[in-house]
Amino acid sequence: MSSDICDEQLGIRVSILRGGSSKGLYFLEHDLPPAGALRDVILKRAMGTPDIMQIDGLGGTHLITSKIAIVGRSTREDADVDYTFAQAEIDRDVIDYSGNCGNISAGVGPFAIDAGLVRAVEPMTEVRIHNTNTGKILIASVPVRKGRAVVGGPFAIAGVPGTGAEIFMDYSDSVGAKTGKVLPTGKPTEIMNLEDGRTINVSIVDVANTCVFVQACDLGLRGDELPDDFNTNVALVKLMREIRGKAAVRLDFANDWKAVDAQTPLLPFVVFVAPPASYATYSGGRTDEKHCDLLARLIFMNRLHEAMAGTGSMCIASASRIEGSVVHGVLNAESRTRSTLRIGHPNGVMDVCVEVSPSAAPEGVRFDRLGFARTARKIMDGTVYIPMVDVRRVSSTES
Template sequence: MSHYEPEQIGIRCTLMRGGTSKGVYLHEHDLPAPGPKRDALLLRMMGTPDVMQIDGLGGTHLVTSKIAIIGPSTRADADIDYTFAQAELDKPVIDYTGNCGNISAGVGPFAIDAGLVRPQEPVTEVRIHNTNTGKIMIAQVPVIRGRAKVKGDFAIAGVPGTGAEIFMDYRLTAGAKTGKVLPTGNRTDILELESGQKLEVTICDVANTIVFCRARDIGLRGDEGPEDINHNHGLVDRLREIRGKAAERIGYASSWTRVDEESPFLPFVVFVSEPSAYKTLNGQPVEAGDMDFKARLIFMNRCHESMAGTGSMCIAAASRVPDSIVNQQLTNGASEKETLSIGHPSGVMHVTVKTRKANNEEGMEIDALGFSRTARRIMDGTVYVPTSEAY
């Protein structure tokens, strides 16, 4: 529902926290059709390009510069369609190539409260068609008196307090963009960097596409945080090259040097390392015994402040691929556990992964893959965009 004023157009919106991200949730029929007009509207709505996003709803970080567009499903096997859009900060870019698992956690509650899905107590199953990847996610949303439940005792690292637990089932997202868990057909590949270094990596495509490497192979300890990474221009350039070389290898970019123009969102880069004690962004101690390994995720050439939900799903799947970079990192029977614990800058994330051996490229089949999040509607209202910069 949109309305016009002499100089601005008003569009209804909801500001929601989904997991460790925050974004603007919109009804699809309130927006122009996909294309340049929609992108221009979303850019102006978020205040991009501007690192402060001072004239829009963006929150100056990639994890708070996200958009969810939701409408009736175009598929018989889903309840709703959901399109994820990532707004860049300092570039006029709206990227649709991947999904955000944290923002996805808010989609089910939004759809229930908006009347797009009929609520059933105590838990409503919402089948979500993610249009970015063409895959189905299933959200188990607690409901009370016909509304998505907010209060609960479930806590996630990176979010203060507790909330109602929403389980996100990702077992149907294998081969999200390429149609294959291992896009190259290999459990490890060698990327030859411009320095001459031959870097061993694993490229995996579950929920989103990730190129994995070892922290030590790129001169890192593995416990670095966003401040250590984002302001180290030499390191950022090296990570961009790794991302670009992987993107070129799997056809996401025509040349590694053009990855930021041709595929700004995917693939992510994740470097992994052995468990060790460190302090979170909030200064809280994390012990080595709390995790199976450490992981730092890089997207759009910046380090994620916690862990992307889709990133955790790809990490979990890759951990079960024999001899992959992630699998090699596991010790003490962690590859057999049904709960994988990932140490990230804001704490530890626990994800569910169940697989069985199979005679295929990846050596396994996924039986269960998911993680629990919380979500909360923060604000309903109207966002205004100058008419000359909207339709």
């Protein structure tokens, strides 16, 4: 552990990067203590969790700005770096390591290159990333110039101002990320009984991260809802928690759906989908239905994502090619076969690559190519300070 220690505060090196449409703290693994209670306290204190304003830390008061990447040289021969993702809650004293974040993953390659963990090769450096949360290998193709990751470029992504250098993230190896199976229950669609007496069809799919899918219309929704519509609707948040909880029980992530927030805070995500439509975006723009193949809204930690999780997009794309799934059902014939799926999310449209071939597996397909393009930019290098009173408290407890 590399740090600057004084009587009152512990200083630790950190970088802030925007990865895709998320922003997070990036640490070198050797600058942190080993996984455990002390590391957890340091990461939460660095972010300012728990506090809805995260006023005493570096967090940005949204889940998409309360993310952490821990990066070091890999112990695996088939990878260049090990990368651990951590999701810090905002108003609860929780940090979760159960899944990955595709947007934050997009910053790992540039961060590793600039930190000297990976040899820079012009014009494109392939960084093999071992995500320790899922045990899967991600491959980032990062543009490089003069030994550094390129920042500027013409590529634009919805939800991020301006343009940047395109980084392609290959997620072909991420099937069965949490459970080892694309269809953890063996079914493309199954029935879920709700406490209010309704019966809905859901699809539980595990690619990149585990998601439970439901059609928006089955919940009395349109599919074009924005974060403020969802996050302030107590009844709707409660309903999505119930769906998430009951899916978690089926996955053995939890033993009581009512305790899902305590037993598995992050996974599974809930995604409600609908056929394409024109809608107003979260940033005040407008998306035309002809530019998307479906609408998708992703809920994690009981909040609606302001854009689209990269891992969520991979799971949506995978489900779109599984005949009989909820996602497959909202697509037209052309959208089911095109190699690019266009996902309409709250801040615009995300294009993802998905190419499949027939398979004897329960899902009926093999994923030959699965990925998406992002941009990333380092915003700051510096030192984050953690009050020593918190460090000593945990250290005394562990000893």
